Amino acid sequence: MYNIFIAEDDEQIASILCNHLQKYGYEVSMAQEFDRIKQEVIEKQADLVLLDINLPYFDGFYWCRQIRAVSNVPIIFISARTDELNQVMAIEHGGDDYMTKPFHLEVVLAKMKSVLRRTYGEYSSALHQETQVMELGGLYIYPDRFEAECGNKRISLSQKEFQLLSIFVKEHGRIVSRDELLEALWDEIEFVDDNTLTVNVNRLRKKLSELGIDDAIATVRGQGYRFSMNRKDE
Structure with missing residues (x-):
């Protein structure tokens, strides 16, 4: 079922929306820190955002622009x-x-269903599931462009470099074996020289260093690799 993110600072309204949507089987997340809504939308991997305009720190228009910079949710x-x-x-x-308050819950639900059908239904892009932006410690990965960004710097990645980085980010802190990486990146691993993986890992290390992320990929002798953030400017 779809994950709905609610950015509403009126706790009563947010709670009413949350309880109603959960009755219909939706997974619901509510904004916890109103100065980092964009980050929370990404972290929760929201499929749809219900966004108020009058919010603490910055208004809904600001957050809409921020979200749009990294996602088409x-x-x-x-x-x-x-x-x-x-x-x-x-x-x-x-x-x-756009809906105005006061609102009828059934109208909210109907509008949500309509938008979700247009976005994720049979007529939507089949690539949607592959275009979710990932974020870890200020590092943003853009699957639709094979790019990564940290601070004000951005790099372009090859397909293999992008696949490697995606795996490392998803499994950050855990040792990922070379066999896991080989199977994930190549269909016929028996035809892949083991050194090919090493070359791709080293290329990714170099590109991350350009972002100020140094020594992020640690080699664990006899086991594989572990990914962790270590920015030069920190």
């Missing part, structure tokens, strides 16, 4: 602002729909 604004200007601004900043 559908965003529905839910706000007490009823004027047309705010509705237009919501769409221009990347929102998919």
Whole structure:
């Protein structure tokens, strides 16, 4: 079932939405730190965001732009602002729909289902599941472009480098064996020279160093590799 992220600072409204959506089988996450909503959306791997405009620190328009910079996840604004200007601004900043408070829960649910069908249904891009942005300690990975970013620096990755980095980020802190990596990156591992993996790992190390992430990939003798963040500028 889809994972819904609610960015609403009114605890009563957020709780009502959460309880109603959970009754219909949705997984629901609510914003915990309103100064890092973009990071929480990525960490929770949200499939849809319900976003208020009047929020602490920065408004919903700001967070919509921030999310849009790293993800195409559908965003529905839910706000007490009823004027047309705010509705237009919501769409221009990347929102998919707009609802005004007070709202009927069934209407929220209907709009959500409509947006989810358009985004993930049979007519949506089959590549969607492969385009989720990953984040770890300030390192962002963009699968749709084979790029990684940290701070103000960005690098381009080859397909194998991207696959390696994705695995390391997902398994960060755990030792990943060479056999696991070989099986993940090549279909016919019997035709792959073991040195090929070493070359790709070293290339990835060099590119991460360009981002200020040094010694991130540690070789564990006789076992494999362990990935951890270690930025030069920290």
